[in-house]
Amino acid sequence: MVKWSRIGILTILSVWSVSALAWGKTGHRVVGYVAQQHLSEVASQRVDSILSNYALEMSGNFMDFIKADTAYRHMGSWHYVSIPDGQSYEDITPNPKGDVIWAIETLIAELKTKQFKIVPNEEFAIMVLVHLVGDIHQPLHVGLAEDRGGNSVKVEFFGEESNLHRVWDSELIDHQGLSYTEWGNHINRGVDSTQVAQWQASTVIGWAEESQSLRTACYDFGKYTNLKYRYIYRHIHTIEERLERAGVRLAGILNEIYG
């Protein structure tokens, strides 16, 4: 009996809520928009010719749109990776269903070889890649299994019931009241080629390690669970830089493949 209830708890812990698996719609559009600013002309034209339904900045939302389709339910674990404090990706037993690091690395490899196995085709691969390069930069997408990346941490955002994961996915972004282009222009300002080269030089595991190192600070509200301006003030710069890095690195991948 005890054994079974433990297994039940473990199963719950290893599966995050399907409803909270990504930056909100604006966040993903910002990543695609920033990437577009850093694409070479050749890469931009080639990517655009492959994306038949969406511009790059809108294509990151596709993975959220297909969540309701049972045919893509197996992609649920691709949005995140759970790594305990004090451990690295190499220390953990990988989720057999895949995680965000595995998915990004596999998609890059398939886009290079044009042999598509985990997704149906090249357009699909790019759209999923845009989404997941965004996700891996959200600190709580490299989260703790015990609170499902902050999904189980109940907080309020300006008095409205929420959870910590949702605050980071969308509420901190949406509260600014900016469109994705306004967001993108704001965070892309002053990022020079030296910075771009430095960000693009790191590995997918390195991006996850950055997120992991940032996540502890997300919990810094103590007993003040009604998150408001003070919390935004402490964290908005992190959000801005994670979205910018994600866009720059997405461009780096696409330039390498299509540039």
Ligand SMILES: [Zn+2]
């Ligand atoms: Zn996601």
